[in-house]
Amino acid sequence: MIFASDNWAGAHPRIAANLAAHASGYEPAYGNGELDARVQKKFAEIFEREVAVFFVGTGTAANALSLVSADRPGGLSFCHRESHIMDDECGAPEYFMGGSRLFAVDGALGRIDPESLAAAVGRFAVDNVHAGRPAAISITQATEVGTVYGLNHIRAISEVARKHSLPLHMDGARFANALVSLGATPAEMTWKSGVDIVSFGGTKNGCWCAEAVVMFDLDRAKEFSFIRKRAAQLFSKSRFIAAQFDAYFEGGLWLETAAHANAMASRLARHIAGSNKARLAWQPGANEVFAIMPEATAMMLQEKGARFYEWLKPARFDGGMADGEKLWRFVTSFATTADDVDRFGETIG
């Protein structure tokens, strides 16, 4: 009953096996090998167009360096107030940008409200050096609270981006979970909806350590190899990332694992919705479930072997929480079993 994080799982057996299969033999280092080239081509197929793909080691790096590539002096990157880049990266985006700022925008359930965004960006006059100036917009798909932006929502945000000539970045640490939730294609969920740069995450969905920055503007991408190397994210034995993505995409494994994780979350949500000890805070859109219950109930569940974390109540959330009630996060993954979920269901009964 481990619902602590999708990061508590290891690697999917097919990914682990492929990594082992590529352990022998020589390959040019630093991403110049055949496997790297083949996997990069695979990205182009998946996104149905030419793309620039840069492997990096962590989601933090993918996000921070994506924003570096969009930044300019005095730049502001707009993101959701409770986004991962704002709350959970120890200031890495600003550190890598050398001090440019993240600007918090509100919106219900982890999704930026396009009108709030337009107002926030609009506050900054182009020539006002005192206030700084917009440089990028970043959305998280799926969001930190397990919801998913619909395609129309993404397009509404990209309209603001276009109006102000700002690149739109998608933090896709849970890209696959959102994708299968929407039933959209990767192209539809990104460049066809106005996204310019994607942090494409594999780690949370069954890889060990496989993240990629995907860029649709090949001109912008020209700087990126220096941005990545300078940031200590160019791996010498880069094929160890390529081999993970290779297995990840093979036979659509990535969509299977994401669909499984999402299904487990739905199953878990049904148990919680049907329980009288806890209730859903909101409907899950991907592989995270947020529930409201008293601390005592949570303690009881933990004692019986369940693992999950308390979550800070979002600023704008009004879920009718009573005194003593708290918000809790449950995360499922490729490794979650229906048995485990059902066992939890019995426990919470």
Added chain:
Amino acid sequence: MIFASDNWAGAHPRIAANLAAHASGYEPAYGNGELDARVQKKFAEIFEREVAVFFVGTGTAANALSLVSADRPGGLSFCHRESHIMDDECGAPEYFMGGSRLFAVDGALGRIDPESLAAAVGRFAVDNVHAGRPAAISITQATEVGTVYGLNHIRAISEVARKHSLPLHMDGARFANALVSLGATPAEMTWKSGVDIVSFGGTKNGCWCAEAVVMFDLDRAKEFSFIRKRAAQLFSKSRFIAAQFDAYFEGGLWLETAAHANAMASRLARHIAGSNKARLAWQPGANEVFAIMPEATAMMLQEKGARFYEWLKPARFDGGMADGEKLWRFVTSFATTADDVDRFGETIG
């Protein structure tokens, strides 16, 4: 006949197997799992004292963040003119330090000359804000040109460090190769000789991607978890690094692979020394061999399947190179076979 780099090899089979063995099951993320703790304890055993160990993803990161931990405003880090941190990291150390400078010191065959170092550090008066001030000293063991610092040499450098109250960092991307070359213990080669911080590399010696910053001053280490996270080097599924180190140390594998790579380099060196088409630039101390030969000879060897790179002649090297002669680097690894080396020997005959 692949002597291009120790990074062209993949992972040692026992390391690949151990990684696969740890793929299943749940573990707390971000280095809080049992395997991480066990491997960190192993580091303490190896170094014969309490140490702080921080896994990171690349040697570039290990070096850059080690220097960040030692830096201060206006700081200068002294390193060899042709060290890896100076020549091959796209300025990553300075980038992560936010602008502090690397200061080049000379010395024969890739090793800092202690007297030159004393003179260089001594140039900077403690109170001269215009010139900046020393912050750290960094040596590379084994060096970029395949030589090894003897223990007395390290101690002579650490005396300069002590005199000026500067921490001494060792870039140990090829730590194991130097260690078996010296026949020293890890303790002797580091803290017993005055080293304060080690970039402990596993990648070049048979791991996929396993580097660690090892600190002997636990107080200094308190800042490091923030330094690492902010730098996008805290891996969520950290056990994938731990599992590599686990197998790396198990049964002394790391010393075996290093000893093998060194032996292959010696064997290769003997072939070159005995050839009339090329000659050794200097005696190898670890797993890199540098040879002098005309470009035509190198092309002939490449055509017959050998892979190796030209190397920029060190500033202070006077090897009696004739017009048209060039310097070439050959690197061996755990994966190099005696057959391959001997086949090269026959080719160069």
Added chain:
Amino acid sequence: MIFASDNWAGAHPRIAANLAAHASGYEPAYGNGELDARVQKKFAEIFEREVAVFFVGTGTAANALSLVSADRPGGLSFCHRESHIMDDECGAPEYFMGGSRLFAVDGALGRIDPESLAAAVGRFAVDNVHAGRPAAISITQATEVGTVYGLNHIRAISEVARKHSLPLHMDGARFANALVSLGATPAEMTWKSGVDIVSFGGTKNGCWCAEAVVMFDLDRAKEFSFIRKRAAQLFSKSRFIAAQFDAYFEGGLWLETAAHANAMASRLARHIAGSNKARLAWQPGANEVFAIMPEATAMMLQEKGARFYEWLKPARFDGGMADGEKLWRFVTSFATTADDVDRFGETIG
């Protein structure tokens, strides 16, 4: 009728004259001259204790470098949501800190609410590398909206700072205006109330360009000469700043000019309060007056020669503003005349 900014005024005649008086003769550069030493001693007298004083060229620099001196990896500096460092320095504090973040705290009328501050700081667990960690607290005295922290208010904030071992910084761009408003001594308004670092501004109160970072912890100050030089804020002919401060303090000029500016603001406020075309948004505490009026009224006033700017409505301000009404800022200075103020009074009638 120039109420655009206290920066639109030039220099007070006595300051201009003293600068001219010190133009001839030789003085050691970079702050090592006698005049610099004498003026620094004057700061110690004013603050009734030993202090470290560092001249810099702009308020932006004083604030940014103060925060640099308090920063640490992953650091967060807490300030008011609408403070100057947040809204009007193009991200300079974060740039100089190399990426550490400003964290917005709310509070009525430009003053941080101590409870909100305690809650904000308390959110960050000491060991949570993901979220980063508190590094400093910064208050603005007088605030950006012309109000002043009382001594008890400062002490309440410094209690939060002490509890979390955080240095407390005061942005004193309008230090003198606040001081005379409170009728307190410099010591009372700073270290006796728990302030550790002061950006001591002279520019807005009659100097050309005279700002100083004042530190009460002499140990912390040891790093600062490097922090300042590296930041391009060590002036070679430093006496040109010293000469300004020299005249500024001479005979209490600084308190006179501040008292005059404040009195002019009060006079202006009375005119506005008595007008039926505009009303005060809140009572002024120093030398800034904020008024509510329709754009048409403001345009009429501008046409008749008044100069003042629109001000963005503070997030938490509920001043019963009607549709079409806007918020406007008026700033007085040493140069403002009672005639000018009264002429404005007649105009707004």
Added chain:
Amino acid sequence: MIFASDNWAGAHPRIAANLAAHASGYEPAYGNGELDARVQKKFAEIFEREVAVFFVGTGTAANALSLVSADRPGGLSFCHRESHIMDDECGAPEYFMGGSRLFAVDGALGRIDPESLAAAVGRFAVDNVHAGRPAAISITQATEVGTVYGLNHIRAISEVARKHSLPLHMDGARFANALVSLGATPAEMTWKSGVDIVSFGGTKNGCWCAEAVVMFDLDRAKEFSFIRKRAAQLFSKSRFIAAQFDAYFEGGLWLETAAHANAMASRLARHIAGSNKARLAWQPGANEVFAIMPEATAMMLQEKGARFYEWLKPARFDGGMADGEKLWRFVTSFATTADDVDRFGETIG
């Protein structure tokens, strides 16, 4: 007999007077006043073309921000090994660039040798992310050792810059001294010889604190207002810099003061050349004289009231210095009198 530095002098009386003359009255802040506009126009006249002009407070800032404007990820800025930006700014250029590196190039007497420059730049292959890549070239005019680049020399360097598409920056802290030494026009010494960005210094030549970044590429200049503000170099009462430049240019004062300083240096050099206690290290080109003499002689001169500093012997200087002999720097300025110089001449006899 003060030859310690041109920074030991104060301000020229006409500059001090003009500053006082502009002290009264209101002017829009942050460089938006009429005087600023008028002085900027004057720069355009002086350079015989449209230019972008940005006032800053220190030469360190002018240099660092010029390089920021030319920088890119992994960038290297080439400068003379003993240039001011390398030796005397506490790493400010790298700090403001966020870590990009200065790359030392050699050349006799403080001037970059074009062939060495070509070789240094040529070492960096455009696609080699490991080594980083050239971003800018910076020369100092007059140099740190008082010599001056001839126009052909500048053109030879700008050819290297053009070949590699690198902007050429001129550190003109002593721009006027070099200009009158060459008898060239500002246009000839800069853009007509291939210079793209100038740090135009007024401080050392009679101003209090007046430096400007002058850009000939107006497109590049578009970013600069943000680069300057973010770097705390936008002065609120900017007219205090404008007023200095106003008087500086009026009636060619700047050329007069520079010519005077240079003449004083020549006069001083003749005294030294004619002395048997000291000898010239090399011929002065501007307002600095370097002499060789034993420490005892220097001490004797200091005791008799002369002020001057020891200078670190340049790496490539072979001036036949005997044991016990040292190198000393003498700087003249607008304030130096012929009497003082002659008194020194008598003393050194």
